[in-house]
Amino acid sequence: MTQRPLALVTGASSGIGAVFSRKLAERGYDLLLVARDGERLATLASELATFGAGATAVSADLTTDEGLAIAEHAMRAAGRLDLLVNNAGFGTTGSFAATPLAQQDAMLRLHVTAVNRLTHAALQLMKPVRRGGIITVSSVASFVNSAGNVNYCATKAWQRSFSEGLSLELEPLGIRVQALCPGFTHTEFHQRMAFDQKKSAPPWMWLDAATVVETSLRQYENGGPVICIPGAQYRILVFLARHIPLWIKRRLSQRVYTRE
Template identity: 45%
Template sequence: MPASPDQGPSPVAGPPATGRTALVTGATAGIGAAFARRLAAEGHDLVLVARDAVRLTGFAEELSGRHGISVATLPADLSTDDGCAAVEQRLGADPPVDLLVNNAGISLNQPFLRSSVADETRLLRLNVHAVLRLTLAALPGMTARRHGAVINVSSVAGFGPVMPGSTYSASKAWVTNFSESVGQSVRPYGVRVMALCPGYTRTEFHQRAGINMSKMPRWIWLAADDVVAESLRDLRKGRLVSVPDWKYKLAVAALRVAPQRLVHAVTRDARGRIDRDGY
């Protein structure tokens, strides 16, 4: 339900309301939260989707109070059919959603041979299946209105097998290819679909997956707010794929042209290392 402005800070002067609504999944942390803050500051009304209802409500009240916009919350686990169905229903309702940001996703801190069907299925349902379902739910209305956009958050990891033993990069390769393909098909209707492919970004993502990133150099990290700002600029330019920051643009170019043996040699990942017995 919409957050009430009198439950949070007093509204402050900001840009006029756009009359447009954005729906953001995985909205309470990291890149999703950065999208919500940026879009709220630009005057968009919001529908925020995440699993943690308490955290979701608090964030909605903060944004509504600060920017004087309407913020609705939709607690849902997008790795389940019921969770996807709830968001699909909202995407088909009024007021129409003008921008869908499919940000929710997970990684696993284990190589494939140590994984389980349940864990791998959950990753695919969230990273792939939910993106497919919600994009398909949003696009018919957008194409009918001749207006709208979808941003599917992918990853630089999707441009090559850069995490040996992990299926995360494979799921993100699908998101990027899917977004490029669908984006081309809806362009004639005035609708944009774009894959956002950030590199390492300071969020809760790795911590939630139990991945220790303490040895990564500081220069490699991106700020979520910067990632969002560049992605929205690329969306307005009509790009099908957005790779924020020059160093990751270079990395993607290298992954596309470098010999596969070289790519495999320099992108080894600890999660893929197993002993001879596979344990």
């Protein structure tokens, strides 16, 4: 009997992470579900069983060394891994100086340290068998420097750059890498930020989480490019962000920040 592929998804209890988990279960994967909310993970694991998926809930806070060790141990205990989805993340609003330093440190640990450590651990299982994949959920914010979201943009840019460099190393080994860069997406992510969706972005800028994940997985499965940007509107915006003069980008960012 053929063994089902195994994926580990961080931030699996809600939003894009939960959608990744469901769509991977539909595609025949077993899952290691990692997030802080053990109760929600257990509920999701039961739901995924209806797809025939074996799903293990791994309750861990990835902003801590202890939580990262728990997730790393789950990988080693499985002894194999076919796909790592680095999805866990959060955003903040307000100026850097006015945002508590502990919150900024937690963002750096979750967006950078956790991705770095879990990816390294995953590759110890993937490289010997010369197969596997890593999808890291970055953001279109990785292409801009935004006042009021300084560390969010910076850490998402690190994730994108990390993925692009990693793909150069791993492509010869048959290991695929993707940096998923969605724009505004309807999830709990913005609700936790007390984010006014109607005020901050027009309806045409909002994406559906299922569409974002399906776009990512199809591009990954088809061996597409490292950078995945769901939505034609965001591909156009990223093109403009890469080509308009820096002084215009700075002026726009400052104007939006001042208005908010």
